[in-house]
Amino acid sequence: MDRAGSVKDLASELLALKKASGSSFVRLSEKTHYAKSSWERWVNGKQFPPRDAVERLARLCGTDPAPLLALWAEEDARRTAPEPEEGAEPEGGEDTEPEAGTRPGPAAARKRRGALWTAVVLAVLLVAGAVSYAALSGSGEPPAAPRPKPAVKVAGPATGCTLTGCEGRDPKKMNCGADAVTVRTGSIPKDLVIELRYSRGCQAAWGRISFAQVGATVVVNNSDGAAQADVVHFDRDVYTPLIAAPDDDSVWVCAALPKNGPRSCTGRFIPSEEKAQQP
Known part of the structure; x- marks a missing residue:
């Protein structure tokens, strides 16, 4: 799907x-x-x-x-999850399933035994050839088998930036939302919900408010003195651009109602002290 x-x-x-x-x-x-x-x-x-x-x-x-x-x-x-490459064939290829309607019998058994003996004979010939080559070359040992190739580890969703390279960028466009979690929350009672969103892959954070009025503001800050903000221009929710969130720095979010209304902030979040819980 x-x-x-x-x-x-x-x-x-x-x-x-x-x-x-x-x-x-x-x-x-x-x-x-x-x-x-x-x-x-x-x-x-x-x-x-x-x-x-x-x-x-x-x-x-x-x-x-x-x-x-x-x-x-x-x-x-x-x-x-990463998208599969086009044209990739399932492991085992198309010949892994037996033909429909095939029934085992004496002829099939003889055919399997013949194939098994052929495989054994080929294996013996290959070993004998390797030993003969070793004797002729004077090494006294058959040539070493090739080393298996290391397995390729499939990486998770790629992010578009990390740390200060994320400053001022859109978290959705940078794919920072792929592993994002809400690590701190706050509110201005009956008016507005505040969230501090954090991406471990991007090592960045952003602020989000919902159930807000037009004109409400949200600001995300870090302990290095950087800040990013946005204002609700329409609808009732908005989120800030990204801000760097190094492991040993703290980040937090503040929000305010329009026209110098009430203001509130979340608690501070330090990535190295807390492991963000995946949803």
């Missing part, structure tokens, strides 16, 4: 759960602090949802979240 199909499969489950509960997008937004526009994208398969949103929907609708989270994890792994 392709990655777009993964999003659609999970979306169909979310849509069925939403319909069964009778909840509107507005109600989901009020109860979960995710924007109703975000819920519309997730439920209709336009965007892959965060794990926390899936769990909140299940609990809001009075459903055990475990089966839905298992589907989320399976499709998230499929979604972030």
Whole structure:
């Protein structure tokens, strides 16, 4: 199944759960602090949802979240797995399966025994030839067998930047969202939810706010004095550009309501002191 199909499969489950509960997008937004526009994208398969949103929907609708989270994890792994190369053939080739309708019998047994003896004879001839060559060359030993080639390790999803090379860039375009997790949260009661997002692959972080008003701001900071910010121009959620998050530095996010309204920040996150939990 392709990655777009993964999003659609999970979306169909979310849509069925939403319909069964009778909840509107507005109600989901009020109860979960995710924007109703975000819920519309997730439920209709336009965007892959965060794990926390899936769990909140299940609990809001009075459903055990475990089966839905298992589907989320399976499709998230499929979604972030590297694409297979075009033209690749399954291991074993096309001749690994026996022909349909073939039945074992004496003739087939004799054929297999003949093939086995042929293989044994060829092996003996190869060994004898190797020993003869060693004797003629004066080495006293058969030539060494070729060393097996080391296995090629398939890397995970490639990221577009790391550390300060990520400063000011879009986390989605740099593929930093492939392994991203929310490591700190905060809120301005009844108005706004704050998230600090962190990518171990990019060694970078960014801030995100949801359920916000137009004009609300979000700023991500690190202990080196760098900062990145953005403002809600429309809709109800927004995220900042990337900021470097070295292992021994701290990063945090602050947000404020429009017109010098209330302001709040998350706690600080130091990557070397805490291992980000994968969703």
